[in-house]
Amino acid sequence: MSRSILITGANGALGLAIAEFFLAREESCHVFLGVRERRERAQELAERFSARTNLVTLEVTSPDDWKAAVTEIENKAAPLGVLINNAGFHEDALLANMAQDQWSRVLDANLNAVFHGCQAVLPGMMRERQGRIVNIASLSAISAPAGQTNYAAAKAGVIGLTQSLAKESARMGVTVNTVCPGYIEGGLPADWTPEHLKALKMQLPMRRFARPEEIAAAVFFLASPDASYITGSNLKIDGGLL
């Protein structure tokens, strides 16, 4: 059956990899790439798969934007069957030095946005009595490194939201799961030096970062019919780091 897939943060390495995974493996799906300002790479993908891919402007912290995006999707294509809450960013600082707005921005983008997204898509999924929500959290939710009180709290919050919502929506045919990726190629801070990256790899059991498609594969599985009894789960994908 045809379904629409909405992926937020779709201009980044992981968002694009997830989109490509769906496009390659689910011929009947229509992918909507949620983007805000930066949209060049998503645009390029949308042009490559123009019959089955659209860009949708979405500021994930805005409930109005979510409403408009869901309406646009429902008017344009098949019912929204999958939401991948992938957008997010971190803004690190020690708590002692963290500005109030550094805390708020990170909580807004990483946790409140997931709340808005789930609230926007649930009515439609409940009507259809089927749906898949995959929330992208982070290994930071579990490892909680110094300098990431805001990000670690937000991502841990995503795991809690997921587990609670999974119980609320289980009987409605909607599953909700979280993925916690570790270090991903293309998703690392641009200012990390080659020496720093090399030293970091030495600490990883596999001595390499994840390829984005290795995370995308798990997301795709959780959104597939094969994962119909998996809900409220948190899948850590870190090459054995934790």
Add this chain to the structure above:
Amino acid sequence: MPTCQRLKELMISELMLDMTADEIGNDTPLFGPAGIGLDSVDALQLVVMIEKHFGFKMADQDQAKRILQSVNTIAEAVDQKAAA
């Protein structure tokens, strides 16, 4: 099919209740230990189910609370709306 019977059958299938329509009395309370034992998640599903199958949209939570008492109270609201 009378509204009460249709409601019971829809409830059994949509709320995944392990019971038959005969086991649900028209005036049996839907919530709480003295009744069928539905919970708040079921209430939300009932609201969606009633809108989807009868085109009746609850105005607010107070109205939902009044209507979602028993099969009879729901049927009355749905039939009233259909007659209007």
